[in-house]
Amino acid sequence: MGWFSADMQTMNDLFMHSLQDIYYAEHQIVKALPEMVAKASDAELKKGFQTHLRQTKGQIKRLDQAFKKLKAKPEGTKCPAIDGIIDEANEIVSEIDDKMVLNAALIAAAQAVEHYEITRYGTLVAWARLLGRSDVAKVLNMNLKEEKATDKKLNGIAKRKINRKAAARRRVRPDAVRRAENTMLVAASGIPSV
Numbered sequence: 001m002g003w004f005s006a007d008m009q010t011m012n013d014l015f016m017h018s019l020q021d022i023y024y025a026e027h028q029i030v031k032a033l034p035e036m037v038a039k040a041s042d043a044e045l046k047k048g049f050q051t052h053l054r055q056t057k058g059q060i061k062r063l064d065q066a067f068k069k070l071k072a073k074p075e076g077t078k079c080p081a082i083d084g085i086i087d088e089a090n091e092i093v094s095e096i097d098d099k100m101v102l103n104a105a106l107i108a109a110a111q112a113v114e115h116y117e118i119t120r121y122g123t124l125v126a127w128a129r130l131l132g133r134s135d136v137a138k139v140l141n142m143n144l145k146e147e148k149a150t151d152k153k154l155n156g157i158a159k160r161k162i163n164r165k166a167a168a169r170r171r172v173r174p175d176a177v178r179r180a181e182n183t184m185l186v187a188a189s190g191i192p193s194v
């Protein structure tokens with residue numbers, strides 16, 4: 001369904017589209033999180049991702065409840081925004097070897113996801129209230145609160161340790177590696193190095 005197609009003309013249509021958008025997004029996040037758990041080398045961060053994976057599965061159940069309350073079939077609609085955020089995260093993460101820098105990248109990627117979710121749930125809660133569905137708003141607000149708490153937690157881990165540790169890492173320049181290898185070769189051959 002396109003944003004301005006004939007089948008989406010009312011606020012209610014717009015609300016349902018956005019609900020389907022976040023439903024799709026949450027499913028993509030459930031698929032992406034195990035990889036982040038596997039890649040995180042900091043114990044606190046790994047545990048944080050595991051907790052959020054559990055929460056995300058619970059959030060999908062709440063969305064199922066929201067659809068039920070609205071007497072609509074739970075279904076997703078493709079959301080290019082979350083696909084883009086996850087694709088970009090995978091691309092960046094695949095290019096990083098240093099474990100601590102990788103942890104910093106994982107937090108940044110996860111926060112981009114959380115911020116996306118916060119903006120979507122914030123809108124959905126406001127619209128549900130506007131449409132007289134405070135029962136649905138209440139369920140969606142629980143997800144919103146979890147996303148905000150997760151973002152805050154990630155921020156804390158990044159600021160307290162990960163970013164500093166990552167910044168302390170020094171890049172090993174390829175020419176420095178080559179020089180070290182040459183020195184070792186020379187030493188092994190018994191020729192005095194210069």
Ligand SMILES: [Fe+2]
Nearest residue numbers: 026056059117
């Ligand atoms: Fe979520």
Ligand SMILES: [Fe+2]
Nearest residue numbers: 114117147150
């Ligand atoms: Fe989330």
